[in-house]
Structures are given as C-alpha cells and as structure tokens.
Amino acid sequence: MLAWLAVTLGVAFGSAVVPVISIEVFVIGLMTSENGIPWLAVGAAVAIGQIAGKLLYFLAARGSIRLPDVLHRRLHRERPPSARRYRWHLRTKRLRAWLEALRERCHRHPHWMNGTYGISAIIGLPPFMATSVLAGLVRMRMAMFVGAGLLGRFVRFSVLAASPAVFANLI
Structure with a gap:
C-alpha cells in the first residue's frame, strides 16, 4: 500500500509539472485495480x-526561482520582424489586454x-495551472497558496478516488 501511495505522489508531482500526464x-x-488502498x-x-x-510554477511566476539561461535567451532574444509574427501579435492583442486587466484586478x-x-x-x-501562475504573478501569500491548494486538491481527488467504490456498490 505504501508503495502505491509513493507512486501516486510521484505521478501527481509529474502531472503538475508536465500537464500531459493525467492524474485523474x-x-x-x-x-x-487495487483493493485496500484508502481513498483518503x-x-x-x-x-x-x-x-x-x-x-x-508559482515561484517561477513570482520571480523567486530563476529560469535556466537557455530559457531566458530563448524568451528574450531579438527576432527579426516577420509578417507572421505581426499577425499573431494582432490576433493576441485582445487576449493580452484581457490578461493584463485580470492581473490588475487581482492586485486591487x-x-x-x-x-x-x-x-x-x-x-x-x-485551469489550475493558469491560476497557479497567476497567483505567483499577483504575489499571493505562499501560505494561502499552499493551504487553499492542498485543501482544494484533497477534496477533488478524495472524491475522485472514492467514486469507483461508490459506483461499484450502486450496480
């Protein structure tokens, strides 16, 4: 049982960092598949x-963790202007304005x-990943981030873990 809980912890961490993995x-x-593992x-x-x-993600958005230099060079390098980049800039202008307004509202x-x-x-x-990054950008207190996140994720995944047993008893 402890081995499965350790694997679950590792997969959960991996799914938080690499969102392609589905912890659900x-x-x-x-x-x-495994009986005897407590859903709590x-x-x-x-x-x-x-x-x-x-x-x-929270600490990186907050600026507490420095991203590797490779990412900094890639994100902040000067690129020659192109028609494609200009069209993309125009298409995302409204989205960027909306995100900036949302960030300002979160500060207020x-x-x-x-x-x-x-x-x-x-x-x-x-999406939880987006709110995690936004929480770092608006400098949410770390205690609030960890506390609310742990409570919310515990409720979500405890209900999810209990659901197969609930449905098995109904059928």
Missing part, C-alpha cells in the same frame, strides 16, 4: 504531489484571487 486517469485506474490516503498523496509541482482585490484559486483547486475551472 491514474487515480481512477489505481482505485479500480490517495487524495492526500495526490494533493501533496500536485501542490509541490505547482509550487514550482486579492480576496478575489484567493477565491478563484480555491475554486480552481476543487473543480479545475479556470
């Missing part, structure tokens, strides 16, 4: 792994960001 599919597969323990392991992984109303982040931790909308 892993949890449902684990709970349907699975929920706790996933919550800890997810927040540990998202903490990297920090409790609004706390609520949005907490709801995102539970239901996943708005």
Whole structure:
C-alpha cells in the first residue's frame, strides 16, 4: 500500500509539472485495480504531489526561482520582424489586454484571487495551472497558496478516488 501511495505522489508531482500526464486517469485506474488502498490516503498523496509541482510554477511566476539561461535567451532574444509574427501579435492583442486587466484586478482585490484559486483547486475551472501562475504573478501569500491548494486538491481527488467504490456498490 505504501508503495502505491509513493507512486501516486510521484505521478501527481509529474502531472503538475508536465500537464500531459493525467492524474485523474491514474487515480481512477489505481482505485479500480487495487483493493485496500484508502481513498483518503490517495487524495492526500495526490494533493501533496500536485501542490509541490505547482509550487514550482508559482515561484517561477513570482520571480523567486530563476529560469535556466537557455530559457531566458530563448524568451528574450531579438527576432527579426516577420509578417507572421505581426499577425499573431494582432490576433493576441485582445487576449493580452484581457490578461493584463485580470492581473490588475487581482492586485486591487486579492480576496478575489484567493477565491478563484480555491475554486480552481476543487473543480479545475479556470485551469489550475493558469491560476497557479497567476497567483505567483499577483504575489499571493505562499501560505494561502499552499493551504487553499492542498485543501482544494484533497477534496477533488478524495472524491475522485472514492467514486469507483461508490459506483461499484450502486450496480
């Protein structure tokens, strides 16, 4: 059982850092194939792994973690103007303005960001990765980030881990 919880923690961390990995599919597969693993323990392991992984994004957005020089050179290098880049710039102008307005609103109303982040931790909308980065950009307190994230992720994944047993008893 402890080995499966350690694997779950690792997969949760990996899915937080590399969003291509689906922790939801892993949890449902684990709970349907392995008997005797407490769903609360699975929920706790996933919550800890997810927040540990998202903490990297939070700290990077906050500026506490310096990204490797390779990424800095790639992100900030001078590029020759091109028609394609100009069209892309025009297409994303409205989105960039909306994101800047959202960031400003989060600075003015920090409790609004706390609520949005907490709801995102539970239901996943708005996307949890986006709210994790936005929380770092608006300088949310780390205690609030970790506390609300752990609670929300614990609720979400405990319910998900318990769901196969609930549906098995209904049929």
